[in-house]
Amino acid sequence: MPYAKPNPVVVAPDALAQLAAYCHERSHTHLLIVADANTDRALGRKLEATLLAAGLDVRKVILHGEEIIADAARVYQVMLALDGTPRALVAAGSGTITDITRFVSHRARLHFLSAPSAPSVDGFASVGAPMLIDGVKISLPTHAPAAIFADLDVNAAAPRAMIAAGFADILGKFTSVADFRLGHLLRDERYDETIAQRTYDVARVCQVNAEAIGQATPASIALLMDALVESGLCILDFGDSASASGAEHHLSHFWEMLLLRKGRPAILHGAKVGVATVLIAGIYEQVRGLSRAEVADRLEASTLPDRAAELAAIDAAYGAEAEAVARTHGAFLDMTPETYDTIKRRILDNWDEIQAIAAQVPPPAEIARLLEIAGGPTTVSELGFSRAEAALALDNGHYLRNRFTVRKLARVLGLDQERSLL
Numbered sequence: 001m002p003y004a005k006p007n008p009v010v011v012a013p014d015a016l017a018q019l020a021a022y023c024h025e026r027s028h029t030h031l032l033i034v035a036d037a038n039t040d041r042a043l044g045r046k047l048e049a050t051l052l053a054a055g056l057d058v059r060k061v062i063l064h065g066e067e068i069i070a071d072a073a074r075v076y077q078v079m080l081a082l083d084g085t086p087r088a089l090v091a092a093g094s095g096t097i098t099d100i101t102r103f104v105s106h107r108a109r110l111h112f113l114s115a116p117s118a119p120s121v122d123g124f125a126s127v128g129a130p131m132l133i134d135g136v137k138i139s140l141p142t143h144a145p146a147a148i149f150a151d152l153d154v155n156a157a158a159p160r161a162m163i164a165a166g167f168a169d170i171l172g173k174f175t176s177v178a179d180f181r182l183g184h185l186l187r188d189e190r191y192d193e194t195i196a197q198r199t200y201d202v203a204r205v206c207q208v209n210a211e212a213i214g215q216a217t218p219a220s221i222a223l224l225m226d227a228l229v230e231s232g233l234c235i236l237d238f239g240d241s242a243s244a245s246g247a248e249h250h251l252s253h254f255w256e257m258l259l260l261r262k263g264r265p266a267i268l269h270g271a272k273v274g275v276a277t278v279l280i281a282g283i284y285e286q287v288r289g290l291s292r293a294e295v296a297d298r299l300e301a302s303t304l305p306d307r308a309a310e311l312a313a314i315d316a317a318y319g320a321e322a323e324a325v326a327r328t329h330g331a332f333l334d335m336t337p338e339t340y341d342t343i344k345r346r347i348l349d350n351w352d353e354i355q356a357i358a359a360q361v362p363p364p365a366e367i368a369r370l371l372e373i374a375g376g377p378t379t380v381s382e383l384g385f386s387r388a389e390a391a392l393a394l395d396n397g398h399y400l401r402n403r404f405t406v407r408k409l410a411r412v413l414g415l416d417q418e419r420s421l422l
């Protein structure tokens with residue numbers, strides 16, 4: 001496959017000593033640690049001490065401030081901390097610190113190592129670096145870390161909200177894998193059964209170990225970190241994030257853009273994904289409740305959405321970003337009545353298969369119960385969103401990607417007119 005994978009991936013109490021040994025073996029004698037004030041306290045100092053004790057030449061840059069955003073100022077700050085010597089960059093942190101380090105190391109052609117401080121997101125092994133460019137968040141293709149070293153004690157001691165967020169990002173795989181299957185079945189979207197199964201398995205492992213993850217036992221945190229890395233490896237192996245990111249992620253992305261636009265504080269990615277997964281699992285539950293005869297009636301009444309009305313909806317929901325969203329969504333906007341009829345026919349012909357896919361998604365109440373056990377938010381109001389903002393995301397989140405998710409299925413079946421989810 002096109003992308004180099006991290007090797008080794010170490011999740012262990014002595015991970016930092018192993019990182020030092022790795023650097024010696026591969027002659028990475030000069031290093032720059034990137035951290036923020038929190039991750040420096042939790043991990044950076046311990047990492048720095050370990051590397052210095054091993055006789056390595058270590059610099060460290062701490063990104064200060066309440067909310068670290070992957071933007072030009074942060075990139076510049078990391079560049080300033082470099083000297084003329086080629087240095088391996090070590091991201092000592094979770095999502096954003098890793099993304100900033102990922103981007104700089106790629107563009108400066110430096111070796112990139114990841115030392116996660118919290119099991120909060122499945123992006124550690126990722127090649128995409130979401131960066132804020134002129135106010136718009138864009139995921140730039142970069143590279144995966146050459147290796148990952150997660151100190152188990154540090155990760156088990158991470159804030160509960162961050163552990164819950166990582167757990168919720170994994171629970172989202174129940175709906176993302178089901179969407180991955182639907183897209184293949186109904187619209188011939190690119191698919192791989194092994195990737196689907198691997199991604200589903202990580203969700204199952206975390207579901208079964210929810211209690212222990214809620215208590216942050218070291219063994220369960222190792223399971224969670226392994227699950228997050230494995231989900232990322234599935235993305236690398238498949239070549240895009242389709243298996244790990246479905247309608248639940250589209251809602252989360254919508255909310256993230258809304259917060260940015262309104263200048264409101266960011267919310268942990270996984271926290272948004274968890275609540276969105278409850279909502280999307282609700283759509284799967286509605287799908288499970290439909291008989292074949294009912295579906296036939298609904299399809300009979302279903303017509304291709306009007307292009308002008310779709311564009312107006314995108315414009316109203318996305319403002320300045322509407323044009324880019326409409327471009328991404330082009331394949332759906334340009335759909336002919338014939339293509340629409342083909343999808344309708346496929347829905348009816350494959351209704352048993354659709355039911356089998358939907359059966360693998362736990363009911364929304366079960367998703368909410370699991371999130372609660374882990375200590376994460378379960379409702380939109382806990383995230384600080386109004387019902388109107390939740391409805392806005394449900395109505396418009398699906399425009400963000402060119403994918404056939406259960407949200408699209410609900411639309412064809414007219415389920416989106418029945419707002420019983422909120």
Ligand SMILES: [Zn+2]
Pocket residue numbers: 122169249269273
């Ligand atoms: Zn995610």
